[in-house]
Amino acid sequence: MAQFMDVHHGMVGITADQLRQAHQADLDIEQDEGVHFVKAWADPQSGMVYCLAEAPSAEAVQRVHERAGHKADEIHPVPLTV
């Protein structure tokens, strides 16, 4: 399964609860697309959120995020990891 890093902009002021709820909304439906959201990191000050996912495609990642109500602004495959 390939790994993807997606980025959300504009989440200024996001709280720990909001991040947890958004991540849970992804987890609740991710199986429909064969995706697994591994981890997410957020910066409430700049409004950047980064999500790491295992997925069959970037499109599958986006479909989950869209249905969960938070479309990603960028999705990049990250085939190299260290």
Add this chain to the structure above:
Amino acid sequence: MAQFMDVHHGMVGITADQLRQAHQADLDIEQDEGVHFVKAWADPQSGMVYCLAEAPSAEAVQRVHERAGHKADEIHPVPLTV
């Protein structure tokens, strides 16, 4: 220790070896700044590289990256994780 996500643009065509060498160059000197680079992900096609670090400040992360020869284009604190 705070966590930071930094981003490098323009690394189009980066190979697994180059990513590993760049990461090792950070690891070799990170203790001078009290930084630890936890993980890095790269997309050779778009040239995006994401690095997760534990560090006392964004400036400390940047000093390590600069000395290692690969200044980051963005560094964001990521106080929220899920």
